[in-house]
Amino acid sequence: MEPLCILPLKRAVMLVMSGKATVLETDGRQLHAEHVSVPLPVVLCLTRYVHVPVRRPVPPTRRTVLARDSHRCAYCGGGADTVDHVHPRSRGGRHEWSNVVAACVRCNHRKADRLLHEIGWELSFTPRAPRWSVAFGTAATRAEPLWSQYLVA
Structure with missing residues (x-):
């Protein structure tokens, strides 16, 4: 399992309803329709393997x-x-x-x-390239704390 992308809520619910994904994490809230109730998805897991093309390395910009x-x-x-x-x-x-x-x-x-x-200065760490993509940086972890265990820093 690896993080693929951040989805809008509507797309996440459609994946769950169509059986293409299952809900791994929820914040306890429910989405209600006339005949069905679905937990609010925070983290999804696809039910089938999806080939992910090789991602380009993240460039060292000021923001990154x-x-x-x-x-x-x-x-x-x-x-x-x-x-x-x-x-x-x-x-x-x-x-x-x-x-x-x-x-x-x-x-x-x-x-x-x-x-x-x-x-006479020293660095407290050795600088290295991050292992996350731009979409899964520390900002994403701050936005949703439940994602932190699924994102490798």
Whole structure:
């Protein structure tokens, strides 16, 4: 089982009613029609295997880097609103997941174009590419807490 997409409620109910999906999670509410009552689907499981084409990797944009790092500065732990290259691009660093972290403006300016060992700083984690797609980022988990056990961060 793997997450495929986020559906509108109407489409989710149609999949359940047609027998193409079963409800794995519900928030306890019911949808009522004249002759039938259906639990409000929050997480569905398809009844048949669906081939999923290979997904393209998520690019390290400002939005996706901030989402990966939960809007926390990699240097001071405060709120982040920009991104920083650990190994500066002016010194040959590349714009890739392993070299980009979220940073607050203050730390970004203090670091400037220096390397971490030059100013005595250390990262608390090793930056890496996230395993989620853009549709299943941390924003989706915050939107619906019941999804968190089905989404691998």
